[in-house]
Amino acid sequence: MKRIMVTGGLGFIGSNLVDHLISTDEVTVLDDLSSGRISNVSRHLRNPKFRFVKGSVLNPGMIDEAIGGASAVVHLAAVVSVALSIEKPLLAHRVNVEGTLNVLESCLKHSVEKFVFASSAAVYGNDLTPPFREDCRSNPSNLYGATKGAGEAYVKAYAQTHNLKTVILRLMNVYGPRRSPGPYAGVITKFAEAISLGKPLTVYGDGEQTRDFVHVSDAIEAMTRALHKEQAIGHTFNIGTGRPTTVSKLAAIFSHLTEPRSQITHMPERIGEVRASWSNIEKAKEVLGYQPKVSLENGIKSFIQWYNNDENSLKADGE
Numbered sequence: 001m002k003r004i005m006v007t008g009g010l011g012f013i014g015s016n017l018v019d020h021l022i023s024t025d026e027v028t029v030l031d032d033l034s035s036g037r038i039s040n041v042s043r044h045l046r047n048p049k050f051r052f053v054k055g056s057v058l059n060p061g062m063i064d065e066a067i068g069g070a071s072a073v074v075h076l077a078a079v080v081s082v083a084l085s086i087e088k089p090l091l092a093h094r095v096n097v098e099g100t101l102n103v104l105e106s107c108l109k110h111s112v113e114k115f116v117f118a119s120s121a122a123v124y125g126n127d128l129t130p131p132f133r134e135d136c137r138s139n140p141s142n143l144y145g146a147t148k149g150a151g152e153a154y155v156k157a158y159a160q161t162h163n164l165k166t167v168i169l170r171l172m173n174v175y176g177p178r179r180s181p182g183p184y185a186g187v188i189t190k191f192a193e194a195i196s197l198g199k200p201l202t203v204y205g206d207g208e209q210t211r212d213f214v215h216v217s218d219a220i221e222a223m224t225r226a227l228h229k230e231q232a233i234g235h236t237f238n239i240g241t242g243r244p245t246t247v248s249k250l251a252a253i254f255s256h257l258t259e260p261r262s263q264i265t266h267m268p269e270r271i272g273e274v275r276a277s278w279s280n281i282e283k284a285k286e287v288l289g290y291q292p293k294v295s296l297e298n299g300i301k302s303f304i305q306w307y308n309n310d311e312n313s314l315k316a317d318g319e
Contacts, residue, residue: 002072003027003069004026005066005074006018006029006030007057008036008077009031009036009076010029010037010040011031011040013171013219015040015041016176016178017076017220017223018044019044026049026050029050029066031055056099057102058095063102064106064110067103067106070112072112072116072227074116076118078095079092081184082144082145082273083183085144086143092144093147096144097147100155112164114165115167116167117166119170120145120170121171121173121278122140122142122148123140123149124140124145125140125145130244131280133280134237134280134283143272152236159234165233165234166233166234170236172211172213172214172240172278174214174216175303177216177306178310179216179303188213191251191254192307195254195258195304196308200262200265202266203251203265203266204266205266205270205273207246207247210244210246210278211277212278215293218239218241218293221290222284222288222290225288226288229288232287237283237287237288238284240278240281241281242278242279242282242292243278244276245296248264258304
Protein backbone atom coordinates (compact mmCIF):
# COMPACT_ATOMS: atom_id res chain seq x y z
CA MET A 1 0.00 0.00 0.00
CA LYS A 2 1.37 3.40 -1.03
CA ARG A 3 0.60 6.92 0.13
CA ILE A 4 -0.43 9.25 -2.68
CA MET A 5 -0.97 12.99 -2.41
CA VAL A 6 -3.59 14.55 -4.67
CA THR A 7 -3.56 18.33 -5.01
CA GLY A 8 -7.01 19.70 -5.78
CA GLY A 9 -8.43 16.44 -4.43
CA LEU A 10 -11.79 17.92 -3.41
CA GLY A 11 -12.52 19.09 -6.93
CA PHE A 12 -14.27 17.40 -9.81
CA ILE A 13 -11.49 15.20 -11.17
CA GLY A 14 -9.56 15.01 -7.91
CA SER A 15 -12.40 13.62 -5.80
CA ASN A 16 -13.22 11.03 -8.45
CA LEU A 17 -9.55 10.00 -8.40
CA VAL A 18 -9.62 9.74 -4.60
CA ASP A 19 -12.62 7.39 -4.84
CA HIS A 20 -10.59 5.17 -7.15
CA LEU A 21 -7.31 5.21 -5.21
CA ILE A 22 -8.62 4.81 -1.66
CA SER A 23 -9.43 1.11 -2.10
CA THR A 24 -5.75 0.21 -2.48
CA ASP A 25 -3.72 3.18 -1.21
CA GLU A 26 -3.52 5.82 1.49
CA VAL A 27 -4.54 9.20 0.11
CA THR A 28 -3.73 12.70 1.31
CA VAL A 29 -5.62 15.59 -0.28
CA LEU A 30 -4.34 19.16 -0.39
CA ASP A 31 -7.09 21.59 -1.38
CA ASP A 32 -7.86 25.23 -0.56
CA LEU A 33 -11.63 24.83 -1.08
CA SER A 34 -11.66 27.61 -3.69
CA SER A 35 -13.67 25.36 -5.99
CA GLY A 36 -13.65 21.91 -4.38
CA ARG A 37 -16.30 20.68 -1.96
CA ILE A 38 -15.90 18.66 1.24
CA SER A 39 -19.09 16.83 0.30
CA ASN A 40 -17.23 15.31 -2.66
CA VAL A 41 -15.18 13.18 -0.24
CA SER A 42 -17.62 12.95 2.68
CA ARG A 43 -17.67 9.14 2.49
CA HIS A 44 -13.93 9.04 3.20
CA LEU A 45 -13.68 11.46 6.13
CA ARG A 46 -13.75 8.67 8.74
CA ASN A 47 -11.49 6.38 6.74
CA PRO A 48 -8.05 6.09 8.41
CA LYS A 49 -6.50 5.79 4.94
CA PHE A 50 -7.73 9.30 4.04
CA ARG A 51 -6.30 12.63 5.19
CA PHE A 52 -7.34 16.15 4.20
CA VAL A 53 -5.05 19.15 4.54
CA LYS A 54 -6.67 22.51 3.88
CA GLY A 55 -4.10 24.59 2.07
CA SER A 56 -2.97 26.13 -1.18
CA VAL A 57 -0.24 25.12 -3.61
CA LEU A 58 0.93 28.72 -3.19
CA ASN A 59 1.89 27.90 0.41
CA PRO A 60 5.05 25.73 0.47
CA GLY A 61 4.59 24.98 4.17
CA MET A 62 1.15 23.48 3.60
CA ILE A 63 2.46 21.42 0.69
CA ASP A 64 5.21 20.05 2.94
CA GLU A 65 2.65 19.16 5.60
CA ALA A 66 0.52 17.24 3.11
CA ILE A 67 3.26 15.54 1.14
CA GLY A 68 5.14 13.89 3.99
CA GLY A 69 5.44 10.13 3.45
CA ALA A 70 3.96 10.22 -0.03
CA SER A 71 5.55 8.07 -2.70
CA ALA A 72 3.64 9.76 -5.53
CA VAL A 73 1.88 13.04 -6.25
CA VAL A 74 -0.94 13.72 -8.69
CA HIS A 75 -1.02 17.47 -9.29
CA LEU A 76 -4.53 18.59 -10.24
CA ALA A 77 -4.87 21.90 -8.36
CA ALA A 78 -5.24 24.64 -10.96
CA VAL A 79 -7.21 27.53 -12.36
CA VAL A 80 -8.85 25.50 -15.12
CA SER A 81 -11.05 28.02 -16.91
CA VAL A 82 -10.07 29.82 -20.11
CA ALA A 83 -12.45 32.65 -19.21
CA LEU A 84 -11.15 33.01 -15.64
CA SER A 85 -7.53 32.98 -16.84
CA ILE A 86 -8.36 35.89 -19.17
CA GLU A 87 -10.17 37.74 -16.40
CA LYS A 88 -7.49 37.06 -13.76
CA PRO A 89 -4.22 36.27 -15.57
CA LEU A 90 -1.98 36.86 -12.55
CA LEU A 91 -4.02 34.41 -10.46
CA ALA A 92 -3.82 31.82 -13.24
CA HIS A 93 -0.06 32.30 -13.46
CA ARG A 94 0.47 32.06 -9.71
CA VAL A 95 -1.61 28.92 -9.26
CA ASN A 96 -0.80 27.07 -12.49
CA VAL A 97 2.87 27.99 -12.82
CA GLU A 98 4.20 29.03 -9.41
CA GLY A 99 1.97 26.47 -7.68
CA THR A 100 3.34 23.70 -9.88
CA LEU A 101 6.89 24.84 -9.14
CA ASN A 102 6.14 24.77 -5.40
CA VAL A 103 4.83 21.21 -5.58
CA LEU A 104 7.84 20.07 -7.62
CA GLU A 105 10.20 21.58 -5.05
CA SER A 106 8.38 19.79 -2.24
CA CYS A 107 8.61 16.52 -4.18
CA LEU A 108 12.40 16.86 -4.20
CA LYS A 109 12.56 17.79 -0.52
CA HIS A 110 10.50 14.75 0.50
CA SER A 111 12.00 12.25 -1.98
CA VAL A 112 8.73 11.62 -3.81
CA GLU A 113 9.18 8.85 -6.37
CA LYS A 114 6.69 9.90 -9.06
CA PHE A 115 4.93 13.10 -10.12
CA VAL A 116 1.87 13.01 -12.41
CA PHE A 117 0.92 16.38 -13.89
CA ALA A 118 -2.56 17.11 -15.21
CA SER A 119 -2.06 19.33 -18.24
CA SER A 120 -4.50 20.25 -20.98
CA ALA A 121 -5.17 20.08 -24.71
CA ALA A 122 -5.14 23.89 -24.50
CA VAL A 123 -1.36 23.77 -24.93
CA TYR A 124 -1.84 22.92 -28.63
CA GLY A 125 -3.59 26.17 -29.52
CA ASN A 126 -5.29 27.11 -32.79
CA ASP A 127 -2.51 26.73 -35.36
CA LEU A 128 -2.42 22.94 -35.57
CA THR A 129 -4.72 20.63 -37.48
CA PRO A 130 -6.26 17.98 -35.21
CA PRO A 131 -6.11 15.24 -34.16
CA PHE A 132 -3.19 16.41 -32.05
CA ARG A 133 -0.24 14.13 -31.40
CA GLU A 134 1.95 14.49 -28.34
CA ASP A 135 4.95 15.39 -30.50
CA CYS A 136 3.12 18.30 -32.16
CA ARG A 137 4.55 21.74 -31.49
CA SER A 138 2.54 23.41 -28.75
CA ASN A 139 1.48 27.01 -29.36
CA PRO A 140 -1.20 28.07 -26.85
CA SER A 141 -3.77 30.56 -28.11
CA ASN A 142 -5.12 31.54 -24.68
CA LEU A 143 -3.72 32.34 -21.25
CA TYR A 144 -4.88 29.08 -19.70
CA GLY A 145 -2.99 27.06 -22.31
CA ALA A 146 0.07 29.24 -21.76
CA THR A 147 0.10 28.53 -18.03
CA LYS A 148 -0.29 24.80 -18.61
CA GLY A 149 2.49 24.87 -21.19
CA ALA A 150 4.74 26.62 -18.67
CA GLY A 151 3.83 24.01 -16.07
CA GLU A 152 4.79 21.25 -18.49
CA ALA A 153 8.13 22.93 -19.14
CA TYR A 154 8.94 22.98 -15.43
CA VAL A 155 7.91 19.33 -15.04
CA LYS A 156 10.22 18.29 -17.89
CA ALA A 157 13.06 20.43 -16.53
CA TYR A 158 12.78 18.86 -13.07
CA ALA A 159 12.75 15.41 -14.63
CA GLN A 160 15.98 16.13 -16.51
CA THR A 161 17.74 18.15 -13.81
CA HIS A 162 16.78 16.13 -10.73
CA ASN A 163 15.86 12.73 -12.21
CA LEU A 164 12.33 13.05 -10.86
CA LYS A 165 10.05 10.42 -12.38
CA THR A 166 7.30 12.37 -14.12
CA VAL A 167 4.28 11.77 -16.35
CA ILE A 168 2.31 14.50 -18.15
CA LEU A 169 -1.33 13.89 -19.06
CA ARG A 170 -2.89 16.30 -21.53
CA LEU A 171 -6.56 16.03 -20.65
CA MET A 172 -9.18 16.80 -23.23
CA ASN A 173 -12.65 18.09 -22.17
CA VAL A 174 -13.41 15.98 -19.11
CA TYR A 175 -17.02 15.78 -17.89
CA GLY A 176 -19.02 13.74 -15.41
CA PRO A 177 -20.25 13.65 -11.80
CA ARG A 178 -19.16 16.52 -9.51
CA ARG A 179 -18.48 18.93 -12.35
CA SER A 180 -19.98 21.95 -10.58
CA PRO A 181 -22.03 24.70 -12.25
CA GLY A 182 -20.99 28.33 -12.26
CA PRO A 183 -19.85 31.14 -14.55
CA TYR A 184 -16.64 29.30 -15.50
CA ALA A 185 -18.13 25.83 -15.99
CA GLY A 186 -17.63 23.87 -19.20
CA VAL A 187 -20.21 23.55 -21.96
CA ILE A 188 -21.62 20.19 -20.82
CA THR A 189 -22.27 21.53 -17.32
CA LYS A 190 -23.78 24.73 -18.72
CA PHE A 191 -26.13 22.71 -20.93
CA ALA A 192 -27.21 20.57 -17.96
CA GLU A 193 -27.78 23.72 -15.91
CA ALA A 194 -29.88 25.28 -18.69
CA ILE A 195 -32.02 22.14 -18.95
CA SER A 196 -32.61 22.06 -15.18
CA LEU A 197 -33.77 25.70 -15.31
CA GLY A 198 -35.88 25.22 -18.44
CA LYS A 199 -33.72 27.65 -20.40
CA PRO A 200 -32.44 27.39 -24.01
CA LEU A 201 -29.04 25.86 -24.74
CA THR A 202 -26.62 28.66 -25.67
CA VAL A 203 -24.16 27.92 -28.47
CA TYR A 204 -21.40 30.48 -29.11
CA GLY A 205 -20.47 31.24 -32.70
CA ASP A 206 -21.60 28.85 -35.44
CA GLY A 207 -21.43 25.77 -33.21
CA GLU A 208 -18.93 24.02 -35.47
CA GLN A 209 -16.18 24.21 -32.87
CA THR A 210 -14.97 20.67 -32.14
CA ARG A 211 -14.04 19.15 -28.81
CA ASP A 212 -12.98 15.76 -27.49
CA PHE A 213 -15.33 15.02 -24.58
CA VAL A 214 -14.05 12.28 -22.27
CA HIS A 215 -15.91 10.90 -19.26
CA VAL A 216 -14.20 11.38 -15.91
CA SER A 217 -14.17 7.62 -15.23
CA ASP A 218 -12.05 7.12 -18.35
CA ALA A 219 -9.72 9.97 -17.38
CA ILE A 220 -9.31 8.46 -13.89
CA GLU A 221 -8.44 5.09 -15.40
CA ALA A 222 -5.69 6.78 -17.41
CA MET A 223 -4.33 8.57 -14.32
CA THR A 224 -4.24 5.35 -12.34
CA ARG A 225 -2.37 3.59 -15.12
CA ALA A 226 0.08 6.49 -15.34
CA LEU A 227 0.72 6.18 -11.61
CA HIS A 228 1.44 2.47 -11.66
CA LYS A 229 3.11 1.77 -15.01
CA GLU A 230 6.87 2.19 -15.10
CA GLN A 231 6.69 2.46 -18.90
CA ALA A 232 4.84 5.78 -18.50
CA ILE A 233 7.76 7.58 -16.85
CA GLY A 234 9.14 10.48 -18.87
CA HIS A 235 6.25 10.52 -21.31
CA THR A 236 3.41 12.87 -22.25
CA PHE A 237 0.02 11.37 -23.13
CA ASN A 238 -3.18 12.70 -24.67
CA ILE A 239 -6.17 11.53 -22.65
CA GLY A 240 -9.45 11.77 -24.52
CA THR A 241 -11.54 9.61 -26.82
CA GLY A 242 -9.86 10.44 -30.12
CA ARG A 243 -13.26 11.44 -31.53
CA PRO A 244 -14.35 15.03 -32.31
CA THR A 245 -17.81 16.35 -31.47
CA THR A 246 -19.10 19.75 -32.58
CA VAL A 247 -20.80 21.95 -30.01
CA SER A 248 -23.92 21.92 -32.22
CA LYS A 249 -23.93 18.11 -32.15
CA LEU A 250 -23.52 18.20 -28.38
CA ALA A 251 -26.49 20.56 -28.06
CA ALA A 252 -28.55 18.23 -30.26
CA ILE A 253 -27.73 15.28 -27.99
CA PHE A 254 -28.84 17.25 -24.93
CA SER A 255 -32.00 18.42 -26.67
CA HIS A 256 -32.85 14.87 -27.73
CA LEU A 257 -32.53 13.64 -24.13
CA THR A 258 -34.98 16.19 -22.74
CA GLU A 259 -38.76 16.35 -22.89
CA PRO A 260 -39.93 18.72 -24.16
CA ARG A 261 -36.86 19.24 -26.31
CA SER A 262 -34.69 22.20 -25.36
CA GLN A 263 -34.42 25.15 -27.70
CA ILE A 264 -30.99 26.14 -29.01
CA THR A 265 -29.88 29.78 -29.27
CA HIS A 266 -26.69 31.32 -30.70
CA MET A 267 -24.46 34.03 -29.27
CA PRO A 268 -21.29 35.69 -30.67
CA GLU A 269 -18.09 33.66 -30.52
CA ARG A 270 -16.03 34.15 -27.35
CA ILE A 271 -12.50 35.58 -27.13
CA GLY A 272 -9.70 33.04 -26.76
CA GLU A 273 -11.78 30.02 -27.72
CA VAL A 274 -9.96 27.24 -29.57
CA ARG A 275 -11.68 26.40 -32.84
CA ALA A 276 -10.85 22.71 -33.26
CA SER A 277 -9.53 20.42 -30.55
CA TRP A 278 -9.34 16.66 -30.40
CA SER A 279 -6.55 14.23 -29.84
CA ASN A 280 -4.75 11.20 -31.14
CA ILE A 281 -4.72 8.73 -28.23
CA GLU A 282 -2.75 5.89 -29.82
CA LYS A 283 0.27 6.47 -27.57
CA ALA A 284 -1.87 6.18 -24.41
CA LYS A 285 -3.44 3.02 -25.78
CA GLU A 286 -0.08 1.46 -26.57
CA VAL A 287 1.92 2.45 -23.48
CA LEU A 288 -0.76 2.73 -20.78
CA GLY A 289 -3.23 0.19 -22.13
CA TYR A 290 -5.78 3.02 -22.00
CA GLN A 291 -9.12 2.47 -23.69
CA PRO A 292 -12.03 4.90 -23.17
CA LYS A 293 -15.26 3.03 -22.51
CA VAL A 294 -18.07 5.56 -21.93
CA SER A 295 -19.92 6.76 -25.04
CA LEU A 296 -20.83 10.45 -25.18
CA GLU A 297 -24.57 9.74 -25.32
CA ASN A 298 -24.50 7.43 -22.28
CA GLY A 299 -22.16 9.75 -20.42
CA ILE A 300 -24.40 12.78 -20.97
CA LYS A 301 -27.52 10.86 -19.99
CA SER A 302 -25.98 9.76 -16.69
CA PHE A 303 -24.55 13.25 -16.11
CA ILE A 304 -27.97 14.89 -16.51
CA GLN A 305 -29.40 12.44 -13.96
CA TRP A 306 -26.56 13.11 -11.53
CA TYR A 307 -26.78 16.87 -12.04
CA ASN A 308 -30.49 17.00 -11.27
CA ASN A 309 -30.04 14.87 -8.14
CA ASP A 310 -27.05 16.90 -6.98
CA GLU A 311 -28.88 20.19 -7.48
CA ASN A 312 -31.77 18.87 -5.39
CA SER A 313 -29.41 17.82 -2.60
CA LEU A 314 -27.76 21.25 -2.59
CA LYS A 315 -31.13 22.96 -2.31
CA ALA A 316 -32.13 20.65 0.53
CA ASP A 317 -28.88 21.48 2.36
CA GLY A 318 -29.40 25.19 1.75
CA GLU A 319 -26.16 25.60 -0.21
